Amino acid sequence: MADIDERLNQWLRDAHAMEQQAEQMLEAQARRIENYPELKERIERHITETRSQKEKLETRLAARNTSASGMKDIAGQFSAMMQGVGGALADDEVAKGILASYTFEHMEIGSYRMLVAAAEAAGDTETARVCEEICREEEAMASWLEDHMSEITRAYLMREEVSPEAAKR
Ligand SMILES: [Fe+2]
Known part of the structure:
Protein backbone atom coordinates (compact mmCIF):
# COMPACT_ATOMS: atom_id res chain seq x y z
CA MET A 1 0.00 0.00 0.00
CA ALA A 2 1.42 3.33 -1.04
CA ASP A 3 1.16 6.36 1.20
CA ILE A 4 0.86 9.95 -0.05
CA ASP A 5 4.62 10.54 0.01
CA GLU A 6 5.36 7.42 -2.01
CA ARG A 7 2.66 8.30 -4.52
CA LEU A 8 4.04 11.82 -4.84
CA ASN A 9 7.54 10.44 -5.44
CA GLN A 10 6.23 8.13 -8.12
CA TRP A 11 4.37 10.96 -9.88
CA LEU A 12 7.48 13.15 -9.77
CA ARG A 13 9.43 10.32 -11.42
CA ASP A 14 6.66 9.95 -14.02
CA ALA A 15 6.84 13.71 -14.70
CA HIS A 16 10.61 13.47 -15.09
CA ALA A 17 10.19 10.66 -17.66
CA MET A 18 7.51 12.76 -19.40
CA GLU A 19 9.90 15.72 -19.67
CA GLN A 20 12.61 13.44 -21.00
CA GLN A 21 10.16 12.37 -23.69
CA ALA A 22 9.10 15.98 -24.34
CA GLU A 23 12.71 17.05 -24.79
CA GLN A 24 13.38 14.37 -27.39
CA MET A 25 10.14 14.95 -29.25
CA LEU A 26 10.70 18.73 -29.38
CA GLU A 27 14.33 18.33 -30.42
CA ALA A 28 13.31 16.04 -33.29
CA GLN A 29 10.68 18.57 -34.40
CA ALA A 30 12.91 21.64 -34.17
CA ARG A 31 15.68 19.88 -36.07
CA ARG A 32 13.38 19.11 -39.01
CA ILE A 33 11.41 22.36 -39.32
CA GLU A 34 12.79 24.54 -42.10
CA ASN A 35 10.05 26.83 -43.37
CA TYR A 36 8.15 27.75 -40.22
CA PRO A 37 10.67 29.94 -38.38
CA GLU A 38 8.26 31.25 -35.73
CA LEU A 39 7.22 27.73 -34.77
CA LYS A 40 10.82 26.55 -34.73
CA GLU A 41 11.82 29.45 -32.49
CA ARG A 42 8.98 28.78 -30.02
CA ILE A 43 9.79 25.07 -29.88
CA GLU A 44 13.45 25.87 -29.23
CA ARG A 45 12.46 28.18 -26.41
CA GLU A 55 16.45 19.82 -13.44
CA LYS A 56 13.81 21.27 -11.11
CA LEU A 57 12.20 17.83 -10.83
CA GLU A 58 15.59 16.23 -10.12
CA THR A 59 16.15 18.80 -7.36
CA ARG A 60 12.74 18.04 -5.82
CA LEU A 61 13.34 14.28 -6.08
CA ALA A 62 16.73 14.69 -4.37
CA ALA A 63 15.18 16.88 -1.65
CA ARG A 64 12.69 14.08 -1.06
CA ASN A 65 15.53 11.53 -0.84
CA THR A 66 14.69 9.73 -4.03
CA SER A 67 15.78 9.95 -7.67
CA ALA A 68 14.49 9.64 -11.23
CA SER A 69 13.97 6.03 -12.24
CA GLY A 70 16.18 4.89 -15.08
CA MET A 71 13.88 2.23 -16.52
CA LYS A 72 10.89 4.50 -16.89
CA ASP A 73 13.06 7.15 -18.54
CA ILE A 74 14.38 4.65 -21.04
CA ALA A 75 10.83 3.57 -21.94
CA GLY A 76 9.92 7.24 -22.41
CA GLN A 77 12.87 7.83 -24.69
CA PHE A 78 11.97 4.86 -26.83
CA SER A 79 8.40 6.00 -27.38
CA ALA A 80 9.58 9.57 -28.14
CA MET A 81 11.87 8.14 -30.77
CA MET A 82 9.02 6.15 -32.30
CA GLN A 83 6.85 9.27 -32.37
CA GLY A 84 9.67 11.19 -34.04
CA VAL A 85 9.97 8.55 -36.73
CA GLY A 86 6.19 8.44 -37.21
CA GLY A 87 5.97 12.21 -37.58
CA ALA A 88 8.85 12.29 -40.03
CA LEU A 89 7.13 9.77 -42.28
CA ALA A 90 3.90 11.77 -42.49
CA ASP A 91 3.60 13.99 -45.55
CA ASP A 92 1.78 16.56 -43.40
CA GLU A 93 4.60 16.47 -40.87
CA VAL A 94 4.36 20.04 -39.56
CA ALA A 95 0.60 19.70 -38.94
CA LYS A 96 1.01 16.34 -37.19
CA GLY A 97 3.83 17.85 -35.14
CA ILE A 98 1.66 20.70 -33.89
CA LEU A 99 -1.13 18.28 -33.06
CA ALA A 100 1.27 16.04 -31.13
CA SER A 101 2.73 19.03 -29.23
CA TYR A 102 -0.69 20.45 -28.40
CA THR A 103 -1.82 17.07 -27.05
CA PHE A 104 1.41 16.53 -25.13
CA GLU A 105 1.28 19.97 -23.49
CA HIS A 106 -2.19 19.21 -22.16
CA MET A 107 -1.03 15.90 -20.72
CA GLU A 108 1.75 17.86 -19.00
CA ILE A 109 -0.67 20.49 -17.66
CA GLY A 110 -2.91 17.74 -16.23
CA SER A 111 0.07 15.96 -14.68
CA TYR A 112 1.35 19.09 -12.94
CA ARG A 113 -2.09 20.02 -11.62
CA MET A 114 -2.33 16.57 -10.06
CA LEU A 115 1.21 16.92 -8.73
CA VAL A 116 0.36 20.25 -7.08
CA ALA A 117 -2.61 18.61 -5.35
CA ALA A 118 -0.49 15.64 -4.28
CA ALA A 119 2.36 17.84 -2.99
CA GLU A 120 -0.14 19.92 -1.01
CA ALA A 121 -1.70 16.75 0.41
CA ALA A 122 1.79 15.60 1.44
CA GLY A 123 2.51 19.00 3.04
CA ASP A 124 5.45 19.57 0.66
CA MET A 141 3.30 26.78 -24.61
CA ALA A 142 -0.18 25.29 -25.07
CA SER A 143 -1.72 28.72 -25.52
CA TRP A 144 0.97 29.76 -28.04
CA LEU A 145 0.12 26.65 -30.07
CA GLU A 146 -3.57 27.39 -29.74
CA ASP A 147 -3.03 30.97 -30.95
CA HIS A 148 -0.91 29.92 -33.94
CA MET A 149 -2.23 26.55 -35.08
CA SER A 150 -4.88 27.92 -37.47
CA GLU A 151 -2.44 30.30 -39.11
CA ILE A 152 0.24 27.62 -39.50
CA THR A 153 -2.35 25.18 -40.87
CA ARG A 154 -3.43 27.74 -43.47
CA ALA A 155 0.19 28.44 -44.44
CA TYR A 156 0.79 24.70 -44.74
CA LEU A 157 -2.27 24.20 -46.98
CA MET A 158 -1.36 27.10 -49.28
CA ARG A 159 2.24 25.94 -49.63
CA GLU A 160 1.24 22.34 -50.23
CA GLU A 161 -0.49 23.36 -53.45
CA VAL A 162 2.76 24.82 -54.76
CA SER A 163 5.46 22.70 -53.16
CA PRO A 164 4.50 19.73 -50.93
CA GLU A 165 8.14 19.12 -49.99
CA ALA A 166 8.62 22.70 -48.72
CA ALA A 167 5.19 22.72 -47.04
CA LYS A 168 5.74 19.57 -45.00
CA ARG A 169 8.41 21.10 -42.81
FE1 LIG B 1 7.34 20.33 -19.82
Whole structure:
Protein backbone atom coordinates (compact mmCIF):
# COMPACT_ATOMS: atom_id res chain seq x y z
CA MET A 1 0.00 0.00 0.00
CA ALA A 2 1.42 3.33 -1.04
CA ASP A 3 1.16 6.36 1.20
CA ILE A 4 0.86 9.95 -0.05
CA ASP A 5 4.62 10.54 0.01
CA GLU A 6 5.36 7.42 -2.01
CA ARG A 7 2.66 8.30 -4.52
CA LEU A 8 4.04 11.82 -4.84
CA ASN A 9 7.54 10.44 -5.44
CA GLN A 10 6.23 8.13 -8.12
CA TRP A 11 4.37 10.96 -9.88
CA LEU A 12 7.48 13.15 -9.77
CA ARG A 13 9.43 10.32 -11.42
CA ASP A 14 6.66 9.95 -14.02
CA ALA A 15 6.84 13.71 -14.70
CA HIS A 16 10.61 13.47 -15.09
CA ALA A 17 10.19 10.66 -17.66
CA MET A 18 7.51 12.76 -19.40
CA GLU A 19 9.90 15.72 -19.67
CA GLN A 20 12.61 13.44 -21.00
CA GLN A 21 10.16 12.37 -23.69
CA ALA A 22 9.10 15.98 -24.34
CA GLU A 23 12.71 17.05 -24.79
CA GLN A 24 13.38 14.37 -27.39
CA MET A 25 10.14 14.95 -29.25
CA LEU A 26 10.70 18.73 -29.38
CA GLU A 27 14.33 18.33 -30.42
CA ALA A 28 13.31 16.04 -33.29
CA GLN A 29 10.68 18.57 -34.40
CA ALA A 30 12.91 21.64 -34.17
CA ARG A 31 15.68 19.88 -36.07
CA ARG A 32 13.38 19.11 -39.01
CA ILE A 33 11.41 22.36 -39.32
CA GLU A 34 12.79 24.54 -42.10
CA ASN A 35 10.05 26.83 -43.37
CA TYR A 36 8.15 27.75 -40.22
CA PRO A 37 10.67 29.94 -38.38
CA GLU A 38 8.26 31.25 -35.73
CA LEU A 39 7.22 27.73 -34.77
CA LYS A 40 10.82 26.55 -34.73
CA GLU A 41 11.82 29.45 -32.49
CA ARG A 42 8.98 28.78 -30.02
CA ILE A 43 9.79 25.07 -29.88
CA GLU A 44 13.45 25.87 -29.23
CA ARG A 45 12.46 28.18 -26.41
CA HIS A 46 10.34 25.39 -24.91
CA ILE A 47 13.27 22.95 -25.21
CA THR A 48 15.25 25.27 -22.93
CA GLU A 49 12.30 25.41 -20.51
CA THR A 50 11.89 21.64 -20.66
CA ARG A 51 15.55 21.06 -19.72
CA SER A 52 15.20 23.34 -16.73
CA GLN A 53 11.94 21.61 -15.75
CA LYS A 54 13.83 18.31 -15.74
CA GLU A 55 16.45 19.82 -13.44
CA LYS A 56 13.81 21.27 -11.11
CA LEU A 57 12.20 17.83 -10.83
CA GLU A 58 15.59 16.23 -10.12
CA THR A 59 16.15 18.80 -7.36
CA ARG A 60 12.74 18.04 -5.82
CA LEU A 61 13.34 14.28 -6.08
CA ALA A 62 16.73 14.69 -4.37
CA ALA A 63 15.18 16.88 -1.65
CA ARG A 64 12.69 14.08 -1.06
CA ASN A 65 15.53 11.53 -0.84
CA THR A 66 14.69 9.73 -4.03
CA SER A 67 15.78 9.95 -7.67
CA ALA A 68 14.49 9.64 -11.23
CA SER A 69 13.97 6.03 -12.24
CA GLY A 70 16.18 4.89 -15.08
CA MET A 71 13.88 2.23 -16.52
CA LYS A 72 10.89 4.50 -16.89
CA ASP A 73 13.06 7.15 -18.54
CA ILE A 74 14.38 4.65 -21.04
CA ALA A 75 10.83 3.57 -21.94
CA GLY A 76 9.92 7.24 -22.41
CA GLN A 77 12.87 7.83 -24.69
CA PHE A 78 11.97 4.86 -26.83
CA SER A 79 8.40 6.00 -27.38
CA ALA A 80 9.58 9.57 -28.14
CA MET A 81 11.87 8.14 -30.77
CA MET A 82 9.02 6.15 -32.30
CA GLN A 83 6.85 9.27 -32.37
CA GLY A 84 9.67 11.19 -34.04
CA VAL A 85 9.97 8.55 -36.73
CA GLY A 86 6.19 8.44 -37.21
CA GLY A 87 5.97 12.21 -37.58
CA ALA A 88 8.85 12.29 -40.03
CA LEU A 89 7.13 9.77 -42.28
CA ALA A 90 3.90 11.77 -42.49
CA ASP A 91 3.60 13.99 -45.55
CA ASP A 92 1.78 16.56 -43.40
CA GLU A 93 4.60 16.47 -40.87
CA VAL A 94 4.36 20.04 -39.56
CA ALA A 95 0.60 19.70 -38.94
CA LYS A 96 1.01 16.34 -37.19
CA GLY A 97 3.83 17.85 -35.14
CA ILE A 98 1.66 20.70 -33.89
CA LEU A 99 -1.13 18.28 -33.06
CA ALA A 100 1.27 16.04 -31.13
CA SER A 101 2.73 19.03 -29.23
CA TYR A 102 -0.69 20.45 -28.40
CA THR A 103 -1.82 17.07 -27.05
CA PHE A 104 1.41 16.53 -25.13
CA GLU A 105 1.28 19.97 -23.49
CA HIS A 106 -2.19 19.21 -22.16
CA MET A 107 -1.03 15.90 -20.72
CA GLU A 108 1.75 17.86 -19.00
CA ILE A 109 -0.67 20.49 -17.66
CA GLY A 110 -2.91 17.74 -16.23
CA SER A 111 0.07 15.96 -14.68
CA TYR A 112 1.35 19.09 -12.94
CA ARG A 113 -2.09 20.02 -11.62
CA MET A 114 -2.33 16.57 -10.06
CA LEU A 115 1.21 16.92 -8.73
CA VAL A 116 0.36 20.25 -7.08
CA ALA A 117 -2.61 18.61 -5.35
CA ALA A 118 -0.49 15.64 -4.28
CA ALA A 119 2.36 17.84 -2.99
CA GLU A 120 -0.14 19.92 -1.01
CA ALA A 121 -1.70 16.75 0.41
CA ALA A 122 1.79 15.60 1.44
CA GLY A 123 2.51 19.00 3.04
CA ASP A 124 5.45 19.57 0.66
CA THR A 125 4.91 23.25 -0.18
CA GLU A 126 8.18 23.69 -2.10
CA THR A 127 7.34 20.83 -4.48
CA ALA A 128 3.84 22.27 -4.90
CA ARG A 129 5.33 25.68 -5.74
CA VAL A 130 7.80 24.22 -8.27
CA CYS A 131 5.08 22.16 -10.00
CA GLU A 132 2.87 25.24 -10.14
CA GLU A 133 5.73 27.17 -11.76
CA ILE A 134 6.35 24.42 -14.35
CA CYS A 135 2.61 24.23 -15.04
CA ARG A 136 2.58 27.94 -16.01
CA GLU A 137 5.25 27.28 -18.67
CA GLU A 138 3.29 24.36 -20.12
CA GLU A 139 0.15 26.50 -20.21
CA ALA A 140 2.04 29.27 -22.01
CA MET A 141 3.30 26.78 -24.61
CA ALA A 142 -0.18 25.29 -25.07
CA SER A 143 -1.72 28.72 -25.52
CA TRP A 144 0.97 29.76 -28.04
CA LEU A 145 0.12 26.65 -30.07
CA GLU A 146 -3.57 27.39 -29.74
CA ASP A 147 -3.03 30.97 -30.95
CA HIS A 148 -0.91 29.92 -33.94
CA MET A 149 -2.23 26.55 -35.08
CA SER A 150 -4.88 27.92 -37.47
CA GLU A 151 -2.44 30.30 -39.11
CA ILE A 152 0.24 27.62 -39.50
CA THR A 153 -2.35 25.18 -40.87
CA ARG A 154 -3.43 27.74 -43.47
CA ALA A 155 0.19 28.44 -44.44
CA TYR A 156 0.79 24.70 -44.74
CA LEU A 157 -2.27 24.20 -46.98
CA MET A 158 -1.36 27.10 -49.28
CA ARG A 159 2.24 25.94 -49.63
CA GLU A 160 1.24 22.34 -50.23
CA GLU A 161 -0.49 23.36 -53.45
CA VAL A 162 2.76 24.82 -54.76
CA SER A 163 5.46 22.70 -53.16
CA PRO A 164 4.50 19.73 -50.93
CA GLU A 165 8.14 19.12 -49.99
CA ALA A 166 8.62 22.70 -48.72
CA ALA A 167 5.19 22.72 -47.04
CA LYS A 168 5.74 19.57 -45.00
CA ARG A 169 8.41 21.10 -42.81
FE1 LIG B 1 7.34 20.33 -19.82
